[in-house]
Amino acid sequence: xxxxxxxxxxxxxxxxxxxxxxxxxxxxxxxxxxxxxxxxxxxxxxxxxxxxxxxxxxxxxxxxxxxxxxxxxxxxxxxxxxxxxxxxxxxxxxxxxxxxxxxxxxx
Amino acid sequence: xxxxxxxxxxxxxxxxxxxxxxxxxxxxxxxxxxxxxxxxxxxxxxxxxxxxxxxxxxxxxxxxxxxxxxxxxxxxxxxxxxxxxxxxxxxxxxxxxxxxxxxxxxxxxxxxxxxxxxxx
Numbered sequence: 748x749x750x751x752x753x754x755x756x757x758x759x760x761x762x763x764x765x766x767x768x769x770x771x772x773x774x775x776x777x778x779x780x781x782x783x784x785x786x787x788x789x790x791x792x793x794x795x796x797x798x799x800x801x802x803x804x805x806x807x808x809x810x811x812x813x814x815x816x817x818x819x820x821x822x823x824x825x826x827x828x829x830x831x832x833x834x835x836x837x838x839x840x841x842x843x844x845x846x847x848x849x850x851x852x853x854x
Numbered sequence: 855x856x857x858x859x860x861x862x863x864x865x866x867x868x869x870x871x872x873x874x875x876x877x878x879x880x881x882x883x884x885x886x887x888x889x890x891x892x893x894x895x896x897x898x899x900x901x902x903x904x905x906x907x908x909x910x911x912x913x914x915x916x917x918x919x920x921x922x923x924x925x926x927x928x929x930x931x932x933x934x935x936x937x938x939x940x941x942x943x944x945x946x947x948x949x950x951x952x953x954x955x956x957x958x959x960x961x962x963x964x965x966x967x968x969x970x971x972x973x974x
Binding site: 748779781783785790791792793796802834836838841842843844845846847848 | 898899900901904913914915916949954958959960961962964965966967
């Protein structure tokens with residue numbers, strides 16, 4: 748099973764600040780890494796697919812990068828509505844796995 | 855508009871069984887793989903199982919393999935999860951999720967979930 752480790756677990760950020768969340772895989776997964784946003788009491792929402800591909804309807808301040816074992820989700824100019832928990836997820840090999848999540852709080 | 859509505863959750867005793875259902879609408883159901891993902895209270899996400907469009911490719915998390923069975927009925931636009939030998943650690947909100955392709959690739963739409971509580 749591929750283990751995904753996110754850092755940090757928690758981040759408190761002021762609006763307009765830049766946020767960087769990293770996800771490290773226990774073995775190479777190519778670009779089969781996706782990012783989800785989950786707001787309180789809501790279902791997860793797909794933000795980025797295949798490491799860096801944007802999703803229609805997702806604000807352009809969200810971007811992803813990386814390949815192999817190291818990946819990054821960047822939120823440029825954080826907005827209040829971005830308060831949420833962010834998860835990385837790999838679909839390179841079964842069983843699919845998620846990172847433990849990174850909670851982003853707005854100061 | 856894609857809609858996924860889960861049902862069948864509830865309180866069940868350890869060792870018993872439960873069957874979850876997911877009614878899909880707003881897309882051509884048999885063109886897409888489908889999945890179950892769960893989230894224990896206050897915890898992160900865990901992929902449970904996935905099934906391809908024709909049921910020819912199926913996968914399970916190690917934690918449920920041998921106890922849970924995923925299935926689908928394309929004529930009824932429905933996805934199912936038969937859960938046997940339930941344990942306290944299976945307590946979670948169970949989401950139905952749609953894949954982006956006919957095979958197991960990644961999920962793009964999620965339902966609102968159905969809560970399963972395993973307790974005596």
